[in-house]
Amino acid sequence: MKIIATYNIKGGVGKTSTAVNLAYLAAQNNYKTLVWDLDPQGASSYYFRVKPKVKGGSKELIAGERELDGLIKATNFENLDLLPADFSFRNLDLVLDTRKKPTQRLKKLLKPLTQEYDFIFLDCPPNISLLSEAIFEASEILLSPIIPTTLSLRTLEQLKKYIKDNKLRHLQLIPFFSMADRRKKMHCEIMETLSKKHQDILTNAIPYASDIERMGWERMPLAAYAKKSRSTDAYQALWQEILQVIE
Amino acid sequence: MPTTPLHFELPESLTAEKFLKKLSKKINFDIDAQQYAIKTYYDSFDWRLYNADMVCELNQSKTSSHITLIDRLTGECLALEEQQAVPKFSGQFRDGRFKTRLAAQIEMRALLPLCSLPYQVYRLNVLNKDQKIVLRITLDEYETLANRVSLQPLKGYDKAAASISYLLENSLKLMPTNGSVLKAALQLQGRQPKDYSSKLAIKLDPKMRADNASIIIYRQLLSAIQNNETSTIADIDTEFLHDYRVAVRRTRAGLSQIKSTLPHKVVAKHAAFFAWLGQITGDTRDLDVYLLSYQQYQAALPETLQADLAPLYEFLKQKQVATQKELAKKLSSSKYRKQLAAWEQYLKKPAVVKEKGSNAKVPIKKLADQRIWKVFKRVLTEGNAINESSPAEALHDLRKTCKKLRYLMEFFQDMYPAKDMKVLLRALKGFQSVLGDFQDYEIQENSIKFFSAEMMENNVASNTFLAMGVLIQYLDSMKCTARNDFAEQFSQFKQTENQAIFKTLFSH
Numbered sequence: 001m002k003i004i005a006t007y008n009i010k011g012g013v014g015k016t017s018t019a020v021n022l023a024y025l026a027a028q029n030n031y032k033t034l035v036w037d038l039d040p041q042g043a044s045s046y047y048f049r050v051k052p053k054v055k056g057g058s059k060e061l062i063a064g065e066r067e068l069d070g071l072i073k074a075t076n077f078e079n080l081d082l083l084p085a086d087f088s089f090r091n092l093d094l095v096l097d098t099r100k101k102p103t104q105r106l107k108k109l110l111k112p113l114t115q116e117y118d119f120i121f122l123d124c125p126p127n128i129s130l131l132s133e134a135i136f137e138a139s140e141i142l143l144s145p146i147i148p149t150t151l152s153l154r155t156l157e158q159l160k161k162y163i164k165d166n167k168l169r170h171l172q173l174i175p176f177f178s179m180a181d182r183r184k185k186m187h188c189e190i191m192e193t194l195s196k197k198h199q200d201i202l203t204n205a206i207p208y209a210s211d212i213e214r215m216g217w218e219r220m221p222l223a224a225y226a227k228k229s230r231s232t233d234a235y236q237a238l239w240q241e242i243l244q245v246i247e
Numbered sequence: 248m249p250t251t252p253l254h255f256e257l258p259e260s261l262t263a264e265k266f267l268k269k270l271s272k273k274i275n276f277d278i279d280a281q282q283y284a285i286k287t288y289y290d291s292f293d294w295r296l297y298n299a300d301m302v303c304e305l306n307q308s309k310t311s312s313h314i315t316l317i318d319r320l321t322g323e324c325l326a327l328e329e330q331q332a333v334p335k336f337s338g339q340f341r342d343g344r345f346k347t348r349l350a351a352q353i354e355m356r357a358l359l360p361l362c363s364l365p366y367q368v369y370r371l372n373v374l375n376k377d378q379k380i381v382l383r384i385t386l387d388e389y390e391t392l393a394n395r396v397s398l399q400p401l402k403g404y405d406k407a408a409a410s411i412s413y414l415l416e417n418s419l420k421l422m423p424t425n426g427s428v429l430k431a432a433l434q435l436q437g438r439q440p441k442d443y444s445s446k447l448a449i450k451l452d453p454k455m456r457a458d459n460a461s462i463i464i465y466r467q468l469l470s471a472i473q474n475n476e477t478s479t480i481a482d483i484d485t486e487f488l489h490d491y492r493v494a495v496r497r498t499r500a501g502l503s504q505i506k507s508t509l510p511h512k513v514v515a516k517h518a519a520f521f522a523w524l525g526q527i528t529g530d531t532r533d534l535d536v537y538l539l540s541y542q543q544y545q546a547a548l549p550e551t552l553q554a555d556l557a558p559l560y561e562f563l564k565q566k567q568v569a570t571q572k573e574l575a576k577k578l579s580s581s582k583y584r585k586q587l588a589a590w591e592q593y594l595k596k597p598a599v600v601k602e603k604g605s606n607a608k609v610p611i612k613k614l615a616d617q618r619i620w621k622v623f624k625r626v627l628t629e630g631n632a633i634n635e636s637s638p639a640e641a642l643h644d645l646r647k648t649c650k651k652l653r654y655l656m657e658f659f660q661d662m663y664p665a666k667d668m669k670v671l672l673r674a675l676k677g678f679q680s681v682l683g684d685f686q687d688y689e690i691q692e693n694s695i696k697f698f699s700a701e702m703m704e705n706n707v708a709s710n711t712f713l714a715m716g717v718l719i720q721y722l723d724s725m726k727c728t729a730r731n732d733f734a735e736q737f738s739q740f741k742q743t744e745n746q747a748i749f750k751t752l753f754s755h
Contacts, residue, residue, distance in 0.1 A: 030327075030328060030329075030341070030343050030344070030345075031343070032344065048379075049377045049378060049379035050379060051377075071403070072402050072403055073401075073402060073403030073404065074380075074401035074402040074403055074404065076372075076379065076380045078327065079327075081402055081403075219377075219378075
């Protein structure tokens with residue numbers, strides 16, 4: 001069982017698409033997979049057509065009054081379940097802060113699920129907060145999409161420094177390029193420079209493509225409506241590379 | 248939600264088409280697929296999945312082919328895998344949930360097709376207003392059986408399953424039924440589940456004459472021999488031969504231990520035949536055991552030597568193939584057929600026509616008491632005579648005596664209180680296992696030494712012999728462990744409580 005968080009300090013970099021599409025591919029390969037939508041915006045819940053509602057909200061959830069298993073919803077796809085978001089997740093930081101050992105909380109809540117699932121994807125909200133610290137503690141892999149812009153270099157380095165400073169040795173950071181537009185000269189140049197500087201960046205990138213944007217309209221993972229497309233192939237290649245890296 | 252019925256039968260008057268029409272007036276669903284398919288059920292010959300309340304189905308249609316493992320009692324899908332055909336052994340499945348669940352049940356046994364059902368399948372998705380699937384329904388339209396509707400509840404949508412189950416039962420008047428159509432499908436072939444088991448379950452009237460009782464036992468053992476014969480010849484899996492040999496051994500034990508119920512001449516003639524069967528099946532079984540133990544052998548070696556053992560596997564496999572071929576030839580020979588037919592014929596003859604042994608008219612319970620009590624006492628005498636310096640032969644002899652005791656107890660188990668017999672058989676089994684280990688490890692150690700000489704001629708790499716040397720050391724240490732364990736296991740077996748039960752049950 002592996003817990004994979006899709007995370008970036010920046011917003012709008014393709015975290016949710018990554019979680020939803022990779023989870024779908026894992027499930028298609030017969031891995032029992034769960035996506036936990038931790039973002040109060042509830043984008044992954046929306047993609048899976050599940051109501052962003054959790055009984056008892058963030059308070060009861062974090063207090064451990066409700067077993068996570070009872071809150072899980074099957075998606076429309078075999079082997080793929082979702083733990084939906086709730087609007088009250090905007091307060092997750094505050095709720096966590098009221099607990100003892102707040103950063104260990106998610107790890108503890110997830111423990112009973114580790115038997116049942118092969119992969120758990122945590123779709124995280126942006127920022128570095130108490131919630132993200134709890135996510136870092138709970139996860140084994142931090143999958144970080146980066147858009148090839150100059151700012152990305154800074155955020156990637158910030159993240160690496162954070163992991164080093166906080167001695168998060170159990171956490172494997174896997175950065176990859178997302179929303180990459182090969183028509184833009186700048187994107188290509190930055191990808192080249194960054195890849196040289198940071199050898200851990202995956203070789204497969206996710207392109208900026210209109211069929212990925214259509215996910216919001218189709219309300220399902222990309223490969224479920226575009227079985228043969230360049231973007232679908234890109235996610236497939238990315239997933240295979242990730243499997244190799246984490247093995 | 249255990250009380251919600253999930254499987255329903257359609258009344259004969261309600262065709263699939265009519266049902267769908269009626270359903271569409273009540274709920275919002277789409278038909279995800281509608282196709283002609285063939286469902287084939289699989290299990291091991293000895294029903295290991297069925298005994299574990301599981302059913303394995305291969306569903307093949309034009310567009311898809313998948314295999315599912317289903318909880319027989321609830322209908323819940325435990326594992327699903329896309330497969331064009333069902334692999335014979337669990338080890339041939341892809342790593343994952345299916346393989347893990349399957350391997351735990353069927354171990355070394357082959358998955359065999361039980362029966363096939365052609366049918367028209369409709370897969371329905373029940374949708375909410377967001378077009379989210381809240382329940383899956385399959386409608387199976389059979390040619391020879393009643394049509395069925397099955398609900399597959401989705402996690403987190405229990406309410407939808409409960410309300411649609413209620414609707415099907417109450418508004419559409421469908422009949423709730425149990426999970427699988429397997430039973431009905433088998434019935435069409437005149438079969439029923441669990442129609443084979445390697446365990447003995449012989450019903451005997453304690454007052455019946457010993458010769459009639461022994462014939463009942465032999466007939467049952469003969470049918471075990473016949474049931475396993477074809478697949479032993481075809482080498483479907485190792486357990487056919489194993490069960491075949493157990494039935495042969497039990498017959499031999501019966502002939503020697505259920506004393507004087509049949510005339511001496513008859514016993515002598517057939518005992519020789521069964522001794523021959525034991526002998527011609529031995530080599531193949533031994534090689535099967537080595538091959539089944541191969542992973543254990545490999546794991547016993549340091550990691551750096553594990554790969555070097557591979558030539559031994561190849562050697563064993565080649566040898567197994569050759570001896571199996573020989574065995575198949577012998578079991579297809581007219582000598583074999585004639586002698587088995589003669590035994591069958593003898594068992595068929597009515598008792599009045601038969602010559603009688605001196606114990607023929609003794610009530611079977613009386614004879615069983617005498618025999619079990621006598622052999623039990625022999626086990627105690629032989630066991631008590633063994634000390635730390637006793638030779639290996641003494642343990643081997645004791646092992647054989649224990650086997651005789653075990654078979655006698657199993658033949659006559661039904662005539663004694665079940666609870667007591669369970670206690671005694673468990674104790675005996677525990678004791679037998681240490682004796683069995685001792686002998687098995689000794690034989691394996693010697694065989695591997697012997698094989699190495701043969702392998703020398705095949706230009707096998709020197710590291711393989713190094714690995715085999717380490718393996719022999721491992722087998723020797725296991726043999727010593729079993730030898731050291733003997734005293735403890737024997738004293739557990741002969742503990743006062745067990746002796747008291749033996750005395751109460753058998754010493755009259």
